[in-house]
Amino acid sequence: MDVKEDVSTVEGQSDLINIRDSTYRLSKPPTGNVFTCWTVLAKTMIGTGMLTLAYGFSKCGWVVGFVLLAFAAAGAVFTLHLLGCLAMRSPTRHVTFYTMAEDCAPWSRWIVDLAIAVKCIGVGISYIQVSADTISLTINTWAKHTLNQTLLRDVTVVLLVLLVSPICLSKSISRTVVVNVLGLVSVCYVVILSICMTKLDAPTHASVPSSSGFMHVLSVFPTFIFAFTCHQNMFLCAEDLKDRTQRKLDIVAFGSEAAALSLYIPAIVFPYLTFGNTISSNFLLSYDADNSAVMVAYLLLGIAETCAFPLQALPARKSLIVLALRGKGLSPKAELYSRLGVGTAILLLTIAVALSVHSLGVTLSFVGVVGSNTITFIMPCFLYCMTIHKAGLPKGVKWVLAAGLCVIGLIILPLCLSSLIYEVVNK
Numbered sequence: 001m002d003v004k005e006d007v008s009t010v011e012g013q014s015d016l017i018n019i020r021d022s023t024y025r026l027s028k029p030p031t032g033n034v035f036t037c038w039t040v041l042a043k044t045m046i047g048t049g050m051l052t053l054a055y056g057f058s059k060c061g062w063v064v065g066f067v068l069l070a071f072a073a074a075g076a077v078f079t080l081h082l083l084g085c086l087a088m089r090s091p092t093r094h095v096t097f098y099t100m101a102e103d104c105a106p107w108s109r110w111i112v113d114l115a116i117a118v119k120c121i122g123v124g125i126s127y128i129q130v131s132a133d134t135i136s137l138t139i140n141t142w143a144k145h146t147l148n149q150t151l152l153r154d155v156t157v158v159l160l161v162l163l164v165s166p167i168c169l170s171k172s173i174s175r176t177v178v179v180n181v182l183g184l185v186s187v188c189y190v191v192i193l194s195i196c197m198t199k200l201d202a203p204t205h206a207s208v209p210s211s212s213g214f215m216h217v218l219s220v221f222p223t224f225i226f227a228f229t230c231h232q233n234m235f236l237c238a239e240d241l242k243d244r245t246q247r248k249l250d251i252v253a254f255g256s257e258a259a260a261l262s263l264y265i266p267a268i269v270f271p272y273l274t275f276g277n278t279i280s281s282n283f284l285l286s287y288d289a290d291n292s293a294v295m296v297a298y299l300l301l302g303i304a305e306t307c308a309f310p311l312q313a314l315p316a317r318k319s320l321i322v323l324a325l326r327g328k329g330l331s332p333k334a335e336l337y338s339r340l341g342v343g344t345a346i347l348l349l350t351i352a353v354a355l356s357v358h359s360l361g362v363t364l365s366f367v368g369v370v371g372s373n374t375i376t377f378i379m380p381c382f383l384y385c386m387t388i389h390k391a392g393l394p395k396g397v398k399w400v401l402a403a404g405l406c407v408i409g410l411i412i413l414p415l416c417l418s419s420l421i422y423e424v425v426n427k
Helices: 034-045 048-089 097-104 106-142 149-168 173-196 214-227 231-240 246-278 292-325 332-356 361-391 397-425
Strands: none
Touching: 034 173, 034 231, 034 246, 034 292, 048 106, 048 173, 048 214, 048 231, 048 246, 048 361, 048 397, 097 106, 097 292, 097 361, 106 149, 106 231, 106 292, 106 332, 106 361, 149 292, 149 332, 173 246, 173 292, 214 361, 214 397, 231 246, 231 292, 231 361, 292 332, 361 397
């Protein structure tokens, strides 16, 4: 399919850029390839979500846990494919959730970008919080606890945000390839550590543990969906992929999900075998903190989460600019100011919240439930179904599967929210 570059023009002002189509790609051609886009999606997924899956299995047991894991993985791959189909159907290279919603269901366009912005900013802040906690704790431990932990953490927050700010303010998401690879290597170390420190003496359960129940399973199910969420960056990858085709987009989607699953399985099996039902919601915290290898894992986890922050900041920035400008044209200079202004505001908000709130706790859990389910299941399926319907194309098996998954996502949302509320109230 021949995808044409789109530079909107206004009479007498041919250099105007339509910000609703893109805030990243101006006159330069796309430079991304399958590998760079793969690193973007893979690192977007692989992070804190991996650390909570073993805890989810402690509430579900082996059988139910693997069923939920398989459902979340298969659903995520399918909806990434749907987003790739939508990108290839677009008459322009530049495509966003906003423009897709505007074309097929204008009433939903604000909901889409607002959901992406809230989800990405919230998760990004949690990344900086986790990174600051683990890195500052590691430094203080190596310093024999002679430093003020609170002050050290605050300084770490500021330094981490400053460190990633050039990436967060850049145009193209493929420029994060170096930190993506670094983050993936760090996560691999954590997984290897869990394998090396395995002890096969903890009680585990094939079925749902007697101490758990239906509400417990529902309350942890969103963590499985969250672990495979990278969909907010799929359109950005499609925009930056050189000579893009449906096959290339599918390779990126399947490859990133497969890479995540290959790390998730050992990160579930070995910690659960070691700690059983006593495992922490962050399995790494269940290990002895005085162990040197564990402290290195703390440090590397902090690096991995810091590397993941730009992958949340860039789509959040794009969605906020689209919402603010509502599709108006911008000159390249105005685009630069908008990108730097909104990007800086996100960075300042991150610092403010991370300094004032040491743990977002339940608040971010609810943000994750709503955001991940909406971005991963509901909106991709909804937009695909509406696009095919509006185009008058035959509704085949793919359309039926998309409609069914959309309904499932809509059912999951209130069920998981009510279960989380129940767990919080009765904790």
